[in-house]
Amino acid sequence: MTNQINKQWYILALVILTGYLVYLLSPILTPFAVGALLAYLFDPLADKLEAWKMSRSLAVAVVFLVITIIVIGIALLLVPALERQISSFIKNLPLYFEWLRNNINPWLQSTFGIQTNFFDMSELTQLIKSHWESAGGIAQSVLSSVTKSGLVIVNWFMNFLLIPVVTFYLLRDWDIITERVSQLVPRPYYNRVSNISSDANTVLSSFLRGQLSVMLALGTIYTVGLWLVGIELSLLIGMGAGIISFVPYLGTIVGLIGGVIAAVVQFGDVNHVVYVLIVFGVGQLLEGFVLTPWLVGDRIGLHPVAVIFAVLAGGQLFGFVGVLLGLPLAAVIMVLLRHGHEKYMESKLYGREQDFSLTSQADKVAAKENSEGPYKS
Numbered sequence: 193m194t195n196q197i198n199k200q201w202y203i204l205a206l207v208i209l210t211g212y213l214v215y216l217l218s219p220i221l222t223p224f225a226v227g228a229l230l231a232y233l234f235d236p237l238a239d240k241l242e243a244w245k246m247s248r249s250l251a252v253a254v255v256f257l258v259i260t261i262i263v264i265g266i267a268l269l270l271v272p273a274l275e276r277q278i279s280s281f282i283k284n285l286p287l288y289f290e291w292l293r294n295n296i297n298p299w300l301q302s303t304f305g306i307q308t309n310f311f312d313m314s315e316l317t318q319l320i321k322s323h324w325e326s327a328g329g330i331a332q333s334v335l336s337s338v339t340k341s342g343l344v345i346v347n348w349f350m351n352f353l354l355i356p357v358v359t360f361y362l363l364r365d366w367d368i369i370t371e372r373v374s375q376l377v378p379r380p381y382y383n384r385v386s387n388i389s390s391d392a393n394t395v396l397s398s399f400l401r402g403q404l405s406v407m408l409a410l411g412t413i414y415t416v417g418l419w420l421v422g423i424e425l426s427l428l429i430g431m432g433a434g435i436i437s438f439v440p441y442l443g444t445i446v447g448l449i450g451g452v453i454a455a456v457v458q459f460g461d462v463n464h465v466v467y468v469l470i471v472f473g474v475g476q477l478l479e480g481f482v483l484t485p486w487l488v489g490d491r492i493g494l495h496p497v498a499v500i501f502a503v504l505a506g507g508q509l510f511g512f513v514g515v516l517l518g519l520p521l522a523a524v525i526m527v528l529l530r531h532g533h534e535k536y537m538e539s540k541l542y543g544r545e546q547d548f549s550l551t552s553q554a555d556k557v558a559a560k561e562n563s564e565g566p567y568k569s
Contacts (some may be wrong), residue, residue, distance in 0.1 A: 211509075218513045223351045223517040227358030233401060234259065235366045252364045259359070260494075270427070277428040287457045388527055399499075403438050405487040410434040410475055414447055417471030421464060425454050437479070438499060448472045448567040498522055 214221065234255050241251035363371070376387045411434020419427035433447025451468040458464070499519065506518025536542055 209214055214510055214513065214517070218510045221513045223354035224358055225513050226355050227362055229516055230259065230355075230359045231362035231366055232397075233404075234363060236397075236401075238363060238366075247366060248367075251362065256356070256360055257361065260356075267414075270431075275428050275429075279427050281425055281428060284457065288453055291453065291457050359546075384531075388524075388531055391530070392524045392527040395407060395527060396520055399523070400519070402484075402487045406435050406479065406483045407434045407443075408445065409483050409487070410437050413475045414471060417474065418451055418468065421455070421467040421471060422459070423451060423454050423468070424458060425450070429454060444472055444476055498526065 237258075238248070238251045238255045242248055246254070285430055374382075374386070411431040413430075414433050415427050415430030418430050423429065429447055429450045432450070433443040436442070436446060437443030448468070451472065452465050455464040455468050467557040499522065502522035503515055504518075506514030506516075506521070509513070510517065
């Protein structure tokens with residue numbers, strides 16, 4: 193019993209020490225965390241290429257080329273388009289606030305008797321516009337912030353260069369690293385640790401790869417649909433709704449509100465509002481009946497509230513590194529709790545169903561014997 197308690201204290205001290213080291217090293221851990229995340233996401237693709245008689249180095253080179261093409265494509269296509277649409281959005285902010293003030297405020301007053309100037313945000317609009325125009329857009333604002341210090345430039349540039357290097361080497365040696373880690377597990381606990389790690393990997397991979405695919409697919413569907421409708425902010429609204437769609441219905445609600453307001457302000461008729469409703473309705477149907485069952489399945493096991501809390505708690509404790517590590521840790525903790533719950537349900541402390549049924553039968557027999565008394569046959 194004493195040895196068991198000592199082991200528990202040892203594990204607790206190890207966890208606290210690891211968390212403290214992550215807290216101290218968080219400023220330099222970002223490229224390693226991003227590289228590890230990318231290596232984890234693209235390792236199955238490298239394994240499939242390796243199964244096609246490719247060497248591991250060649251498979252990793254092909255995967256790395258795919259990652260590079262994706263990043264360059266996003267940088268060349270999406271970033272300038274998003275910057276133009278954000279600039280257009282900020283330019284049209286007075287129109288959006290005017291529409292909200294002229295429609296929402298009277299509705300609140302007539303329905304709930306609430307008189308408010310909540311949407312009278314002309315000063316905020318002017319402040320945002322002045323800052324945006326003075327910064328000159330996303331690229332110039334980033335450059336102006338990093339050029340304030342030569343050390344900041346060096347750190348930013350080194351982190352940017354480290355990400356592909358770390359990703360390449362981790363992806364190349366991913367199977368070797370996992371095998372070496374598994375060899376460190378004490379043999380008496382190997383089966384239990386292997387089961388827990390396998391369940392954690394299933395949960396995490398199902399959520400990350402599946403949900404990222406759903407988010408990208410939904411963002412594309414919403415963007416293309418709103419573009420066909422003629423909404424100027426189609427990319428901003430569509431991709432924004434897709435990104436936050438990991439919380440059920442939140443992406444649809446936010447995108448729907450933004451799309452309806454954009455349609456009313458831009459066109460001023462009911463037809464385009466109906467078109468926007470159709471776009472998000474089709475997206476919801478595809479998500480519920482095609483995308484989520486096909487790409488994610490039913491083995492996620494992570495509640496949306498747990499996902500939000502893990503990301504926010506990790507960011508609060510460890511910054512951007514915590515945001516990246518929060519979800520994997522949440523998956524591991526969730527799997528540990530699930531295994532602990534199963535052990536508890538099978539333990540004598542809880543009382544297994546079989547033991548309970550046997551006890552109940554014994555109580556019934558004893559009660560029957562007591563009720564018959566000395567006159568039983």
